[in-house]
Amino acid sequence: MNVTPWTVEGTIDYSKLMDKFGTKPLTPELLSRLEKLAGSIPPMIRRGFFFSHRDFDAVLKETENGEGFFLYTGRGPSGSMHIGHLSSFIITKWFQEAFGANLYIEITDDEKFLHKKNKSLEEIEEQAKSDILDIIALGFNPDKTFIFRDTEYIKNTYKLMIKIAKKVTFSTAKAVFGFTGETNIGMIFYPSYQIVPTFFEKKRCLIPAAIDQDPYWRIQRDIAESFGYKKAAAIHSKFIPPLQGFEGKMSSSLPETSIYLADSPDVVKKKINKYAFSGGQPTVEEHKRLGGNPDVDVSFAYLRIFFEEDDKKLREMEESYRNGDLLTGELKAYTIDKINSFLEKHRENRKKAEKLYDKFLYDGELARSMWNKTYS
């Protein structure tokens, strides 16, 4: 397996990844403390899709003692958003609602432009605007959320960026990110920007993101205290499996691996029916006799991660699939319906998001205060 912020390949062994990155498991003890504070815990956490963390125990403690925390996540606008991009945002929204925390969403237009050989900055900017509407559609609090594009907010961040950059040698960046002689000098500087928002407030920063982003937080945690800030906390998710099964992650550039947020009901139906890897048996007869395997079934995985909130219903489907009563076709039909009703609602929200764009980026309470701050 190969996991960096730019590549996720192979069958992922998440325990090994925790060992390699030096992160800790989200234990039942931590989850019960979270539940006590929040009243409930969301499916993605209770079902183990978020599985690992750094200093999440400190976040809980600082919530228990009234200090609180702030939230930070982001989006690299390199191609159309698919459901694989939603998990961090959905869990971040849950944290914002549960704890009333401020949230900063970095749109890394600079990084995506620097990374994507064949994309112009103008294409990336177009994509960024589109992605921001998809993010707003998820329903964040417009007065407690600041969405910013790196290239636009640079005047407020550049001084802090160079202070961060001064503390990171090429050797360190190379070891953490795997840079080579072919890496362009913009990519080498970029990690400084991704660290900046962890210093937006003096409170601890909690970052919900897939585990491939962890290298940035490792560097942040090495230098944060020398700046008078707290080490960032993170909770790490697994990767949403691509339609073809549990290897690598969904790719924006390979449409047949992903369900895009813009996919029509027909396209969703075709993609799930044609591509979604099935844990079922080759024939109905065998399926009824031998049963299906929900553990490798991609449709079932999507229900578990996103689309079936009801634990009881999910458990019944799992049992029924395992013992052969629930057929692959039926499981897929149910999944298609669930995805399509989610996407239909999403597209309605996305239309309303256009009116909220300026609020999240410039005029909302948090946004206004952020444009008046210069970090250094």
Place this chain on the structure above:
Amino acid sequence: MNVTPWTVEGTIDYSKLMDKFGTKPLTPELLSRLEKLAGSIPPMIRRGFFFSHRDFDAVLKETENGEGFFLYTGRGPSGSMHIGHLSSFIITKWFQEAFGANLYIEITDDEKFLHKKNKSLEEIEEQAKSDILDIIALGFNPDKTFIFRDTEYIKNTYKLMIKIAKKVTFSTAKAVFGFTGETNIGMIFYPSYQIVPTFFEKKRCLIPAAIDQDPYWRIQRDIAESFGYKKAAAIHSKFIPPLQGFEGKMSSSLPETSIYLADSPDVVKKKINKYAFSGGQPTVEEHKRLGGNPDVDVSFAYLRIFFEEDDKKLREMEESYRNGDLLTGELKAYTIDKINSFLEKHRENRKKAEKLYDKFLYDGELARSMWNKTYS
């Protein structure tokens, strides 16, 4: 010898440096074309202190055919300015007056902060303000000159910076600048910023600077045309010798090597008398018998480069020193007077410069138009 933008060591063999960097000599033919266009040529050029170039012939041609050019130079605000920092500005001012060209002066506060281990950004910013007053005091045209600090003008340049950075690999930057694993990631990105101003206008950019800055222009010349801009032209100066003699260059951090612009008349007198390497003989008697050597005499070098505009007077002094009539003490006394009257006038101009600060940075005709432009 070792010459990079951050280190100048050893006895400099300027012919070898031209070979190594791949630059061309400023020939008598070029100088006579320049003289024809400008009416005259300044001492620093006619006496060979500016000795090398890139595409200066193209600048002359584009001046002859009416296209014109613009000027770009800069200053790294790492310590108090000394006379070694003046040569590029003095020659740039001459070009601006002779040709009415726009001039951009980059104050590289980011680079100096990133490079200087023990300087805070706040110290660098203080120094930058002070240096800008010294620069303004030299008498540029406030409506045709834009002085900008990198950290402040970043919002207008960042998009272009990342476009430049995307075309420069670490291998290239390493080969050109000698970066190592210990180099911080800010320094590695920085060359992108120094290239940005060469794209401020579509005309060719002429950069008067010491030859140690040439590596930046080498990269610029590799990529400029792919952006639809002209390759930058440069004229390169030698280094002002430190007081101790013709090795390395004056250092801001070693006061005994330099004459600072803020040195009082007494300090100048002491420094020249105590430190200025002399081409004279150990005793007056020997000096009268054997003569002095102006070629290695630092006082004489300062007269030749800066302080004696009159060619005839300079030639007479040279002869008189060589044949032993002019004594070292007399040469030093003359040099001290010349430096002190220059510095006295400079300090008067520097006081007046405070009122012009905003004009050069924000309100002058060129400055205003630059704040309304975003480069990408």
